[in-house]
Structure formats: structure tokens, C-alpha cells
Amino acid sequence: MGTTASQLGKDLLSEYQELTFLTKQEILLAHKRFTELLPKEEKNLPDTRVPMERILTLPELKSNPFSKRICNVFSTSERKDGSLSFEDFLDLLSAFSDSATLEIKSHYAFRIFDFDDDGTLDYGDLEKLVNCLTGETEETRLNGDEMRQLINNILEESDIDKDGTVNLSEFQHVISRSPDFVSSFKIVL
Amino acid sequence: MCLQGKRAARERRKMQISNIGFWESWRRSQSIHRKRVWAQVGGALSGLLPWQNTLRKIEGRFGVGVKAYFVFLRYLIYLNLLHCFLICGFILVPTGVYSRAFREPLRFGGNDSVLDFVLGTHTWTIGKRHSMNVSFKIFCGWDFTIQDPAAAQLKKSFVRNDLKLFLEEQSFSLRKAQRTLGQKLRLYLLRFILNLVVLSLLGGAFYLIYFSTIRSRGENISSFHWLVGLVLQYLPPMTISFVNIILPHMFRKISSFEDYSLTVQVNATLVRSIFLKLASLGIYLSFLFLSPPKTCRENQFGREMYKLCVFNFLATFCNAFLFNYPRKLLQEARPTSLLARLSGKQHFLIPFNVLDLVYGQTVSWVGVHYCPLLPLIGTRMFRASSSSVLFHLMLLLGLLMAATALGFNLYQQEHSKEFSCGPFGGGESVFEVVRVCVRSLPGPAQTAVRYLTSEAFALPLLLAEVIVLTSYVSRQRANQRAIDRLKDMLSSSDKRFLVKQHTTLLRDRRNRSRGRSAAAQPDAHQRL
Numbered sequence: 001m002g003t004t005a006s007q008l009g010k011d012l013l014s015e016y017q018e019l020t021f022l023t024k025q026e027i028l029l030a031h032k033r034f035t036e037l038l039p040k041e042e043k044n045l046p047d048t049r050v051p052m053e054r055i056l057t058l059p060e061l062k063s064n065p066f067s068k069r070i071c072n073v074f075s076t077s078e079r080k081d082g083s084l085s086f087e088d089f090l091d092l093l094s095a096f097s098d099s100a101t102l103e104i105k106s107h108y109a110f111r112i113f114d115f116d117d118d119g120t121l122d123y124g125d126l127e128k129l130v131n132c133l134t135g136e137t138e139e140t141r142l143n144g145d146e147m148r149q150l151i152n153n154i155l156e157e158s159d160i161d162k163d164g165t166v167n168l169s170e171f172q173h174v175i176s177r178s179p180d181f182v183s184s185f186k187i188v189l
Numbered sequence: 190m191c192l193q194g195k196r197a198a199r200e201r202r203k204m205q206i207s208n209i210g211f212w213e214s215w216r217r218s219q220s221i222h223r224k225r226v227w228a229q230v231g232g233a234l235s236g237l238l239p240w241q242n243t244l245r246k247i248e249g250r251f252g253v254g255v256k257a258y259f260v261f262l263r264y265l266i267y268l269n270l271l272h273c274f275l276i277c278g279f280i281l282v283p284t285g286v287y288s289r290a291f292r293e294p295l296r297f298g299g300n301d302s303v304l305d306f307v308l309g310t311h312t313w314t315i316g317k318r319h320s321m322n323v324s325f326k327i328f329c330g331w332d333f334t335i336q337d338p339a340a341a342q343l344k345k346s347f348v349r350n351d352l353k354l355f356l357e358e359q360s361f362s363l364r365k366a367q368r369t370l371g372q373k374l375r376l377y378l379l380r381f382i383l384n385l386v387v388l389s390l391l392g393g394a395f396y397l398i399y400f401s402t403i404r405s406r407g408e409n410i411s412s413f414h415w416l417v418g419l420v421l422q423y424l425p426p427m428t429i430s431f432v433n434i435i436l437p438h439m440f441r442k443i444s445s446f447e448d449y450s451l452t453v454q455v456n457a458t459l460v461r462s463i464f465l466k467l468a469s470l471g472i473y474l475s476f477l478f479l480s481p482p483k484t485c486r487e488n489q490f491g492r493e494m495y496k497l498c499v500f501n502f503l504a505t506f507c508n509a510f511l512f513n514y515p516r517k518l519l520q521e522a523r524p525t526s527l528l529a530r531l532s533g534k535q536h537f538l539i540p541f542n543v544l545d546l547v548y549g550q551t552v553s554w555v556g557v558h559y560c561p562l563l564p565l566i567g568t569r570m571f572r573a574s575s576s577s578v579l580f581h582l583m584l585l586l587g588l589l590m591a592a593t594a595l596g597f598n599l600y601q602q603e604h605s606k607e608f609s610c611g612p613f614g615g616g617e618s619v620f621e622v623v624r625v626c627v628r629s630l631p632g633p634a635q636t637a638v639r640y641l642t643s644e645a646f647a648l649p650l651l652l653a654e655v656i657v658l659t660s661y662v663s664r665q666r667a668n669q670r671a672i673d674r675l676k677d678m679l680s681s682s683d684k685r686f687l688v689k690q691h692t693t694l695l696r697d698r699r700n701r702s703r704g705r706s707a708a709a710q711p712d713a714h715q716r717l
Contacts, residue, residue, distance in 0.1 A: 015196075016192075017225075018199065018221070019192055019195040019196065019199065020192075020195075023228060023232070059336050060336055062336070062338070063335060063336060063337065063338045063340070063341035064331075064333060064335070064341070065331065065341075065345075066331065066333075076191050076193070087191070087192040087193070088191065088192075090192060091191055091192055096333065109328070113328070126327070129327060130327060130352075132331075133327065133330045133331060133345065133348045133349075134345055134348055134349040134352065135342075135345045135346070135349065140345065140346070140349060142349070142352065142353070146352075146353070146356050149356055149359070149360075150323065150327075150352060150355075150356060153323045153359075154323055154324050154327055157322065157323060157324045158324045158328075160688045161688055161689060167692060168692070168695065169688055169691040169692050169695060170688060171328065173688070174322075174324045174325070174328055175328060175329065177322075177325075178325050178328075178329045180329055181328075181329045184329065184331070184332040184333060184334060185329075185333050186333055186334050187333050187334065188245075188334070
């Protein structure tokens with residue numbers, strides 16, 4: 001732990017503390033876990049990125065059906081390959097932390113569920129979302145009729161302006177009525 | 190906003206701070222420090238609560254729903270332990286110390302004391318509340334805290350089943366609307382016959398309990414081998430547990446033939462089971478009251494409750510380890526075999542488990558005045574309860590039953606003093622003991638107690654309660670009216686307008702902040 005702390009530096013640490021919802025211990029732990037993912041020769045370089053495949057080996061993300069989307073949403077990489085720098089990683093943990101607000105969490109949830117990144121949840125996004133939830137294999141996913149009935153139900157409930165898609169404010173409207181969301185939209189190392 | 194963006198925003202704020210002067214900047218830094226100190230104090234305090242780490246692990250593996258369950262369990266364990274300490278402190282220890290009144294105190298027959306009690310362990314699967322809204326199920330469906338692959342699989346199948354159930358309910362109501370008259374008639378006839386079957390099953394169960402009570406209280410128990418004697422003594426609890434385990438399953442099967450929608454099916458089964466459990470306990474209690482006491486009613490009563498509790502515990506234990514666990518093993522080893530398919534997949538049915546808890550708690554409440562250690566055994570019972578009103582109502586019914594039993598017993602004791610024993614032995618009733626105790630208090634305390642029990646105190650108390658209640662009720666009514674009015678105002682066209690307004694506002698704000706951060710980004714980079 002001592003070496004990690006000195007690696008991060010006191011100034012940087014308190015800066016991260018101010019910029020995220022994380023505590024000092026959480027940041028140090030995050031740094032330790034992040035450096036464990038790096039290969040040996042890159043450990044001391046600043047600003048290295050961990051490719052998505054390695055991030056997905058974290059037990060906190062391994063069984064999550066949305067893990068790839070999460071990497072893509074939080075990655076600031078120009079190549080759009082879902083690789084995360086340490087700061088991206090902190091961003092991710094901050095959004096999923098205990099103290100992040102409902103607004104932040106619902107905003108990121110919306111971006112994660114927006115599979116084609118077009119700013120609204122349309123029929124295709126909802127279909128992918130439902131498939132992620134039920135399991136993607138042939139025998140676990142809902143059949144065509146059930147899927148159509150379900151998505152029509154969702155749109156009827158949430159699509160208030162009746163444009164056939166669910167936009168961010170409609171999404172947040174639904175989420176704000178759920179008491180469980182803040183406690184379940186959480187990843188803690 | 191990513192970390193870079195936040196950094197830029199902070200730089201901007203720092204620039205502002207240099208403008209606002211010393212006092213303001215000191216105040217802001219102080220508030221940041223204060224926040225940090227509070228965070229540290231909070232962290233230190235939460236570390237003091239027991240099982241914090243275990244709960245966190247549970248949350249990580251199985252998700253929030255199961256964790257909430259265990260948090261509640263912890264709370265209830267505290268509650269029952271407190272109950273136990275109170276009873277120990279006020280009844281058991283004084284009885285032990287003042288052994289003058291030690292006339293066959295609260296002890297049980299030699300056979301009973303052989304049985305140990307170990308606190309129960311249980312197998313859990315994920316359970317969750319029902320919410321009617323399908324959008325919740327999708328948008329808030331995943332629990333991101335889940336780490337265990339098996340738990341993730343379980344969650345997926347849970348979501349799938351939940352969605353399928355919802356869709357089925359929906360198509361069921363469609364089908365119901367299209368039923369013809371002949372079909373309806375046939376259905377009602379079927380339901381009538383099935384209800385008759387249920388009634389006869391209930392009657393049979395009650396007769397069985399009656400029979401076993403009579404049998405266990407026969408004169409010639411001591412003439413048998415001790416094992417047979419033990420079994421005979423435990424016959425009524427055994428019968429009650431057996432009936433309570435078998436019949437709800439039969440009710441569930443029966444209600445599946447009645448062609449109700451799934452929630453109605455569950456509710457019908459639940460109501461029948463509530464009736465069965467509480468009524469069977471009630472019948473047993475009334476037999477105990479009505480039959481002539483042999484030696485000491487209180488001891489006998491406590492003993493019966495103790496037996497019920499122990500046997501209930503044993504039944505749950507056996508159900509978990511001798512039935513559910515082998516079933517699980519069988520299903521893992523041979524998922525396709527006939528036996529595995531017959532026994533079906535293991536479910537954690539929350540309504541029935543809560544029903545068990547209510548039953549156990551009622552037994553514990555009835556018995557606690559005659560068998561003080563009961564809450565200690567009973568800790569397992571009161572594990573969980575969903576927020577549903579029905580469950581609390583059931584618990585209230587149980588409490589009322591316990592209170593009635595106790596009151597009736599006290600009333601009877603008043604009239605037949607020669608049989609009373611236990612802690613209030615020697616012809617003294619609870620009331621008389623209290624009276625004697627009060628008389629032994631010093632003068633001021635006595636006047637205080639006399640004032641507290643007089644009308645002069647009771648009347649203002651009642652008045653105050655009435656006022657508080659009235660204010661609550663009227664406030665609730667006013668809130669309800671406000672909610673209705675707001676709902677009226679939010680008719681769909683208004684809603685649409687508001688959402689559009691909100692979207693445009695959001696878009697504006699985002700555009701503006703993007704423009705600003707683009708302007709601020711370059712110099713922030715230079716500084717870093």
C-alpha cells in the first residue's frame with residue numbers, strides 16, 4: 001500500500017478526491033487494482049490504457065451483461081476501442097459509487113442502454129437491452145411475439161411524447177420513481 | 190463529464206476564488222474540510238456495526254434484494270434478543286435468586302430437555318418484490334452489484350420469468366374478456382366443487398388435530414416405552430406441522446385448476462393457508478384451555494408452546510437439509526431424470542416463508558409468558574417480511590390471537606386459584622403481584638404510579654392521542670387530495686408539454702456547457 005500511495009502522490013490523490021465521489025481508500029484501492037491489470041513493463045508509465053479485454057476480467061464486471069457497454073461509455077480513447085485509462089477507470093467507479101446522485105447514475109444508465117449511441121432508446125436498443133437482461137442464447141431469450149408485446153408495453157408506459165423512442169428525460173422520469181435504482185446501480189471494488 | 194472536464198471546471202472555480210477575496214475562500218476550504226471530517230467519522234461509525242463486511246459480501250454475490258433481507262434479519266435478531274434479555278432480567282434471574290418462590294418453576298418434563306436447539310441455517314435464493322410497472326423491470330432490472338456468475342445466471346432467469354409472468358397475465362386478461370357464457374358456467378361449477386374440496390380438507394385437518402390432542406393427553410402415556418411416550422407427547426405439534434406443510438402445497442395445486450390469474454391464485458392460496466395456520470393453532474389452544482388441567486396449567490401451556498416451537502424448527506431444518514438439499518443435488522447431477530423433473534425446480538416462495546414466520550412468531554408470543562426462553566429459539570422465525578400490507582395484517586392477527594389467549598388464561602386464573610403456579614404461584618395472580626410490588630415502593634413513587642393510573646392522567650392522554658391521530662388523518666387526507674389534484678393537472682397533454690420543455694432545456698444547457706468547456710479546455714491543458 002505504501003508504494004502505491006507514493007506512486008499516486010499526495011496532490012494527485014487529493015485532487016482525485018475532489019473530482020470524484022470516491023474516498024481516499026477507494027482511490028488507492030482502485031489504483032492498486034488498475035496497476036495489477038497492466039503488464040510489468042508499462043506499470044510505471046503515466047497515462048497508459050488498459051484494453052477492454054483486460055478490464056472485463058475484473059470480477060466486478062465479469063458477470064455483468066452490460067460490461068462492454070460500460071467500457072465503451074467510459075472510455076475516452078480516440079480509437080473507440082473501449083480501453084480505459086486510470087482516470088477513466090476512476091470516472092467509472094465514481095459514477096457507480098455509493099454517493100453518486102440519482103441524476104448522474106440515471107444519465108450514465110441511459111448512455112449504457114443506448115447501444116447505438118444515437119441519444120434515444122429506440123426499438124432496437126430496447127430489444128438488445130431485454131436480451132441482455134434475460135440472457136442472449138436461443139432458449140433463454142423471449143420469442144418474437146413476446147418481445148413485441150413487451151416493447152409495446154414499455155413504449156406505451158414510458159414514451160410520453162409518443163415519438164416511438166424513449167429519450168433521456170422520459171428515461172429519467174421512469175427511473176426517478178424507482179426507489180431501488182440508486183442502490184442497485186452500483187459497483188464497489 | 191470526464192475527469193479532464195472536471196479539472197477544467199475546478200480551475201475555473203479557483204480563478205473565481207482569487208477574485209472573491211480571503212474570507213470567502215477560507216470559508217469554502219473550511220466547508221470542504223468539514224465534509225471530509227464528517228465522511229471519516231461516518232466511515233468509522235459504520236465500521237462498528239457487526240457483520241458489515243459479511244453483508245457487503247452477500248450484496249456483492251447475490252445483489253441488493255438479498256442484502257436487504259439480511260439487514261432486516263439482523264434487526265429482528267436484535268429485537269428478539271432484547272426481548273430475551275428483558276425476560277431474563279425481570280423474570281428468570283429474580284426467580285433464581287429468590288428461590289423462596291422456587292416451586293417447580295418454569296421447567297419442562299424430563300423428556301423434553303434432551304432436545305438441544307441450534308439456530309437454524311437456511312438456503313436462500315433471490316427474491317424480490319413485485320412491481321406493476323414493466324418499464325421498471327427493464328430499466329432498473331439489472332443489479333450491478335452482482336459479481337457471482339451463478340447469481341448473475343439466477344438474476345437473468347428471474348428477470349425472464351418475471352417478464353413472462355407479466356406477459357402471461359396480460360394475455361390472460363385478454364382471454365378472460367373473451368369467455369363465453371357456457372364456459373363461464375362450467376368454470377364457476379368447477380370452482381364451487383374445488384372450494385368444497387378445500388373446505389373438507391380443512392375440516393379433516395382440524396379433526397386430525399383434535400384427535401391427536403385427545404390421544405396425547407390420554408392417561409396411559411407413562412405405561413409405554415419412553416420413545417413411544419415422547420412421540421405421543423409430540424403428536425399434536427407433529428400433526429400441526431405436518432398439516433401446515435402438506436396442505437398449502439395442495440391448496441396451490443388446487444388453485445391452479447381454478448383458472449384464476451396468477452396473482453389471484455397466489456392470493457387465494459395464501460388466504461386459505463393463513464386460515465389453516467392460525468385456525469389450527471387456535472383450535473389447539475382452545476383444546477388446551479377447555480380440557481381439565483392435570484397439574485399446573487401454566488407449565489403445561491408453556492410446555493406445549495415449547496414443543497410447537499421446537500418441532501416447527503425441526504421441521505424447517507429437515508425440510509432444508511433432508512428435502513431441499515438432496516433435491517438440489519439430484520437436479521445438479523441428473524437434470525433430466527424423472528425424479529428431478531417430478532420434484533421441480535427449487536423456489537423461494539416469499540409469501541409462504543413469511544407465513545411461516547408469522548406462525549412462528551405467534552407461537553412465540555403466545556408462549557413467552559409461560560416459557561421465557563422461547564424468543565431465543567424464536568429468533569429464526571421472525572426473519573423477514575415484505576412491505577406488503579397483507580403480511581403485516583397477518584402478523585397483527587397473530588398478535589391479537591396471542592393477546593386473546595393470554596387474556597383468557599388470566600381471566601380463568603382469577604376464577605380457579607387452586608391450580609395456578611409458575612412465577613405467580615401460591616394463589617397470586619399477575620394483578621395481585623403488581624399491587625403488592627407497588628405497595629412496597631417509596632411514597633413519592635407510589636403517588637406517581639397512582640397518578641399515572643388515575644383518570645386524571647388517562648383523560649388528557651386519551652385527548653392528546655385523539656388530537657394527534659386526528660391531525661395525522663386530516664394531513665393524510667389533505668395530501669391525498671393534493672395528489673389527486675396534481676394527477677388531474679398532469680393529464681397526458683400537459684405531461685407531453687412538460688417533457689418537451691424539459692428536453693429542450695436539457696439540450697440548451699448541454700450545448701452551452703459544451704461551448705464553454707471547449708473554450709476553457711486549451712488553457713486548462715496548458716496549466717496541467
